Amino acid sequence: MTAAVDTVRDTPFVVGGRTFHSRLMVGTGKYRDNDTMVRAIEASGAEIVTVAVRRVDLDRTNQAGILHHLDPQKYFLLANTAGCFTADDAVRYARLAREAGFNDFVKLEVIGDQETLLPDVVGLVDAARALVKDGFKVLAYTNADLITALRLEDVGCAAVMPLASPIGSGLGLLDPHGIRTIKRRLTVPVVVDAGVGTASDACVTMEQGVDGILMTTALAAARDPVAMAHAMRLAVEAGRSAFLAGRMPKREVAVPSSPLEGMLD
Amino acid sequence: MSQTIDVTVNGERRAVTSGLTLLELLRSLALDPRTVVVEHNRAIVRRPRLGDVTIAPGDAIELVHFVGGG
Numbered sequence: 001m002t003a004a005v006d007t008v009r010d011t012p013f014v015v016g017g018r019t020f021h022s023r024l025m026v027g028t029g030k031y032r033d034n035d036t037m038v039r040a041i042e043a044s045g046a047e048i049v050t051v052a053v054r055r056v057d058l059d060r061t062n063q064a065g066i067l068h069h070l071d072p073q074k075y076f077l078l079a080n081t082a083g084c085f086t087a088d089d090a091v092r093y094a095r096l097a098r099e100a101g102f103n104d105f106v107k108l109e110v111i112g113d114q115e116t117l118l119p120d121v122v123g124l125v126d127a128a129r130a131l132v133k134d135g136f137k138v139l140a141y142t143n144a145d146l147i148t149a150l151r152l153e154d155v156g157c158a159a160v161m162p163l164a165s166p167i168g169s170g171l172g173l174l175d176p177h178g179i180r181t182i183k184r185r186l187t188v189p190v191v192v193d194a195g196v197g198t199a200s201d202a203c204v205t206m207e208q209g210v211d212g213i214l215m216t217t218a219l220a221a222a223r224d225p226v227a228m229a230h231a232m233r234l235a236v237e238a239g240r241s242a243f244l245a246g247r248m249p250k251r252e253v254a255v256p257s258s259p260l261e262g263m264l265d
Numbered sequence: 266m267s268q269t270i271d272v273t274v275n276g277e278r279r280a281v282t283s284g285l286t287l288l289e290l291l292r293s294l295a296l297d298p299r300t301v302v303v304e305h306n307r308a309i310v311r312r313p314r315l316g317d318v319t320i321a322p323g324d325a326i327e328l329v330h331f332v333g334g335g
Contacts, residue, residue: 027335037333052334055275055327056301058294065300065330080334092307096329099302099309167335194335216335 010244013211015189016105016137016158018076022047023206024236025078025191027216031225034069040219041075044229049075050107050214052082053097072102078139080107085120087127094131105137107161107193107214117167121148125155132156141193144178146185153188160186161193161214164205168217170197173205180208199228199235206239207247270322281320288315290326302329 025048031037079097084090112120137158165171189211222228269280304327
C-alpha cells in the first residue's frame with residue numbers, strides 16, 4: 001500500500017530541538033482503565049504523551065504511578081502543570097516534574113477559572129518566562145489569542161498551544177481564524193490543545209496549518225477509545241495532507257466537472 | 266522504643282522515627298526512590314542526596330510522582 005505521506009512532502013515536526021514523527025500528542029488521564037489507555041495510545045501512533053504530577057497515595061488506595069503502565073523508553077513523557085492556578089504553583093510543579101528525570105520539557109498550564117478552565121494569560125506569561133530562564137522547554141497552553149501567543153513566543157516558549165475549545169468540552173474548533181492567525185504570525189510550532197471531540201474536529205484543525213494537536217478526553221471518553229485513537233491518527237494525517245495539498249477555491253456557483261463539448265444533439 | 270517526631274507528609278500529620286533520613290522515610294513507606302520526587306520544606310532534594318537529609322520535627326515533605334493527565 002502506498003501511504004499518502006509518500007506523495008506529500010512534509011517538513012519534520014520539531015519541538016524544542018527534538019524531532020517527532022507523529023503530529024498527534026495524547027494525554028493519559030480519564031481512561032476507564034490502564035489497559036484501555038495503553039492500547040489507545042498505541043493505536044493513536046503518538047510519541048508524545050502527557051502526564052500530571054500528583055502526590056503519591058501513601059495508603060495505596062489509588063492507582064499506582066503511570067510509569068507502571070507506560071514505557072518511558074517508548075514514549076516521550078511531557079509533564080503538565082494541570083491544576084495550577086498561579087504562576088508560582090506552575091513553576092513548582094514543573095520543577096518537580098523535571099526532577100523525575102525524563103526531560104526538561106513542560107506543558108505549562110496556568111488556569112484562571114474553575115468553571116471554564118481557561119488560561120490565566122498574565123500568570124501564564126510570567127510562569128513561562130521564569131521556566132525558560134530556568135532552562136525548560138516550555139509548551140504553553142493558551143487561548144486562541146494572537147497577542148498572548150506572541151508574548152509567549154517572545155519569552156522563549158518552545159511551542160504555543162492554543163485551545164480549540166475548553167478542556168474536556170469536545171466542542172471542536174471554535175475559532176479557526178484565530179488559530180490560523182497565530183500560526184501565520186508565530187515562528188515556533190503551534191499545537192492545538194484541548195477541545196477536539198471527534199475525528200472531523202481533528203481534521204479541520206490540522207487543515208488550518210497548525211503543527212500538531214494534543215487531545216485527551218476525545219479518546220478517553222469515546223465509547224471505544226482504541227477505535228477513536230485510530231480515527232484520530234487518520235484524521236490528523238488527513239488534515240495535515242490536505243493542508244499541504246492546498247484546497248480548491250470555494251465558489252458560489254457550480255462548475256461542471258464533465259466536458260460541455262461532445263454532447264448529443 | 267525509639268523516639269518519634271511529628272512531620273507533615275503529603276499534607277498529613279505523621280509520627281516518624283527521630284533521626285530518619287528522607288531515603289529511610291521512603292523505604293519505610295515502601296516507595297521506590299527512583300519513581301518518586303521528594304520536596305523537603307519546599308526545596309527539591311535530588312535522589313543522590315536523599316540519604317543525607319535528616320528529617321526534623323515540623324518538616325513538610327511532599328512525595329510526588331507522575332499520574333495520568335491531559
